[in-house]
Amino acid sequence: MKTTYQCLWVLGLLVACSPNSKVSQSTPLSDEPQYLLTVGNENVFAEEFMHMLSKNRAFDKEEDKLSKTEFEENFELFLNYKLKVKEAEALGMDESVEFQREFTAFKEDLKQPYILETSLQEGEIRKAYARMQEVVHAQHILLRFPANASREDSVAVYRMALKIKERASDGEAFTVLAMEYSQDPSVKSNKGDLGYFTSLQMVYPFEDAVYQLKPGQISDPVLTDFGYHVIKLLDRKPNPGQVKVSHILIRTDPADPLSEDRARRKITDIYAALQKEDTSWEEVCQLFSEDTNTKEKGGELPWFGVGAFLKEFEEAAFGLSEIGEISSPVKTSYGYHIIRLEDEKPLASYEEMEESLKSKILRDSRSGLINSQVMAIQKSRYQFRENTPVITAARTAISEQSKSLKDLRNTYTAQNLMDSTLFTIEEHGKTVADFVGFVERDEVVVKVGKRTPFDAWFGKFVETSLDQAEEADLLANNDDFRLLVNEYREGILLFNLMNERVWQRALTDTAGLKEYFASHRDQYTWGARTEALIVSVLAPEAAAPIKAFLTDKPYQPGLKTSLVDHLDSLSTLSYQVEEGVFEVENKPVLQEIEIQSGLQEVTVKNKRYIVLLGKQYPAGPKAFEETRGKVIQDYQEHLNETLISLLKQNFIIQVNEDEKARVENIVVGQH
Known part of the structure; x- marks a missing residue:
């Protein structure tokens, strides 16, 4: 997508001659809309002109209003803008495949804030963030569907889930029921206990059910892609935010019956050593930790919140209350850990989390x-x-x-x-x-x-x-959206017309460009010029070596490099050097000296200069190549003015003076 199109050219044309402006959206334009002007066979209404004026200023206060001159300038710019859009349409630019592709892409972006989907997305984002204010602790029992399950199979699984719920509600131990019936592969290690978690960490139907329970309550069967769940909520509490911790890990090997005892004894010895004041955590971590990814950086782990790590590790980490506090050894499926609290922070604000929440929800x-x-x-x-x-x-x-x-x-x-x-x-x-x-x-x-x-x-x-x-x-039915879409549509058309008839033409029409230059040569002239090496003395100690080097030397191109090499023992902050051919009237320092060849010294506005002059050139015309950039710029403006003049002849223009006066009364102050 071309970022150039983002209406900058439209706004530039409309407010180039006026201060920043914005119309209060509550200002009534008319009970019955009247056209402001007619261009060709199209009526243009005041709301569009007001929309263009309303970018950065409200006209509710007297000091924010425009002058009569500014208003007329903006009205003329708006008329010219509408003429160009009308011409682009007459040329069929709005029917080209490229335009349709560009405009469709812009429109898709523009409508996002207005559509139902965005509103519902924002509702889900805010609901997820509201839920994140709490963490919940739950157990569950999962009943999976058999492969290629029929409707009857699904009903049978549902009925089994209902029976389990009834037994749990009648007082049977949920953990025992989980061990007997749950088909969650992790049940052998966690006995159905999922630990604490928060929003966006479980599949949505599961999360939705959990957050509607009170501690001690058991859910009806909850259907997810995994099967039916029976859920018991154990606890809910405020979200503690995030922690940053370091750890030392001694691994265990399930295949080696002796590794458990060795690891436990080793972690106990490390923990005892860490209790001594002269023991360095970083050194112990580097020597003994078996987490190869973190041992060289003190065992430091990334920031994490509830539900991100193993349950036992997480409970120990969030159980630490003071920065630098060290946990007793903690057993997980990886082995034994000692954890040190490095930092903690609360849950981030909604504004900080909005984009990441949206990404997860989508x-x-x-x-x-x-x-x-x-x-x-x-x-x-x-x-x-x-x-x-x-x-x-x-x-x-x-x-x-x-x-x-x-x-x-x-x-x-x-x-x-x-x-x-x-x-x-x-x-x-x-x-x-x-x-x-x-x-x-x-x-x-x-x-x-x-x-x-x-x-x-x-x-x-x-x-x-x-x-x-x-x-x-x-x-x-949505004025804001309609005006915004129209602004972008017309902005693309305006860009395309200007690019074809003005900007690119000025660059490619060599004959026309040179003809324009020839007929306006008096606008492209040099003032009196001189060759010069100008040295600004910024530190007193630099003056003597500069003068010594330049004395008796004639000006010649490249002398600046020789001077800088000669002054290599001086700080580059003690002087500044420039050389070239300068117009005298554009260089204040040259206006204070006699324009003649040779070395001169002058002080201008308390700044000391040493100047070596070379040849002088009288005022005279510039060659085309010497001013090509300025000629192209002027030629573009000429083509633009010619285009506007032609369009005013080709299209019938009518201005509704009553409507114009009404708009003027709103935006023009009593200057």
């Missing part, structure tokens, strides 16, 4: 939930109605075994389905032919998965159609 099952909610709201809002018989006929016409939708058009044409309506949105029908065109354009990514190709593509067609209906609704 990667988990909440994303599908949000999409389902969006579609349900859209279907209700835009009166979505399916034509079930036609959808069934269209589905049936495609082979269930087909891996693609080849020959879709021929298949439906042969069965006279092309003109049949699949569904309606706000009474506007989408036909089978529309669906076929959607598939043939192949402009979207469709994941088939376990669905048939027809169902996958049809689902995407419905989703896209509803999104288009929401966008049309925004354009029709």
Whole structure:
């Protein structure tokens, strides 16, 4: 996407001659909108002009208002801008493939803050952050589905989960039930105890169920992709935030029966040594820790919060209360650890976590939930109605075994389905032919998965159609969005027109550029010039060696390098040197000396200069190559003025003076 397009050229044109400006959105423009001006056959309303003025200033206060001159300048710039957009449209620039691609991409970005999906995403982000204020401690029992489970299998698993819930509710030990029934592979080591965790650390249905329980409560069976869970909430407490710790690890080897005893004795000896005041944690860690990734840096681990590490390690780490405090040996599946607290911090603010929370939510099952909610709201809002018989006929016409939708058009044409309506949105029908065109354009990514190709593509067609209906609704009923989209659309057109008719033409039209230069030669002249080596003396000790080196030397190009080499024993901060051909009128130091060859010394504004002059050149015309950049700039402005003049002749312009006066009354102060 071209960042140049981000309306900077539009705003530059509109506010180049005025202070920053912003219109209060509460300012009523009109009870019945009247056009401000007409360009060609298009009426332009005051709200668009006000939108352009409203970028950085509110006109509620007298000191923020424009002068009459500034207002007229901005109005003229706005008129010129609309003329150029009209010309771009007349040239068909808005119909080009490149424009449509650019504009569509911009529009997709622009609508994100306004659409239902964003609103629902923000709701889920805020809910996740609110849940993060607490950590919860839960146990669970998982019942998995058998491979290729039938509906009857699923019902049987659900009924078993209900019975387990009843037994737990009647007082049977949850841990015993977990060891007997849970099919979670980790149950052998944790007995169904998941430890403390917080939002976004479990699959969403599981999290949602846990956060609705009170300590001691047992859930109804909860369905996730893993199976049915029965969950018991043990505790909930404020989130302690994050900690940074270091550790020393002595590993154990499950295959070696003696390693457990050796590791326990070794970690006990290390712990005893660390109790002595003269023992260095870093040295002990480097010598004895068996965590090769951290031992060379004092055993330091990254910041982590609840639910990120092994339960036993985490409980010990969060049990430390003072910086530098060392835990007693802690046993985990890796071996034995001694943990030292390095730092701690509370849960970050919502603003700090918003982007990371959004990223996590868009990667988990909440994303599908949000999409389902969006579609349900859209279907209700835009009166979505399916034509079930036609959808069934269209589905049936495609082979269930087909891996693609080849020959879709021929298949439906042969069965006279092309003109049949699949569904309606706000009474506007989408036909089978529309669906076929959607598939043939192949402009979207469709994941088939376990669905048939027809169902996958049809689902995407419905989703896209509803999104288009929401966008049309925004354009029709949301003034902010409509004005913003129009601003970007016209900004792209303006850029394309200016690039073609002004900017690039000035660069490529060599003949026109030189002709312009020839007819405006009097604008490109040199003042009186002189060759000069100018040395600014910044420290007193630099003056003598500088003068000594330059005395009796004539000016010649490259003398600066020789001087700097000669002064290599001096600090480079004790002087500054520049050399070249300078216009006298643009160099204050040259205006204070006699312009004649030779070495001179002068003080200007309390700064000492040593100057060696060379040849002098009288005032005269510049060669084309000497001023090419300025000529191109001026030629571009000339082409721009010519373009505006031509457009004012080609398009009929009418100004509604009453509406203009009303806008003026809002934004112009009593200067």
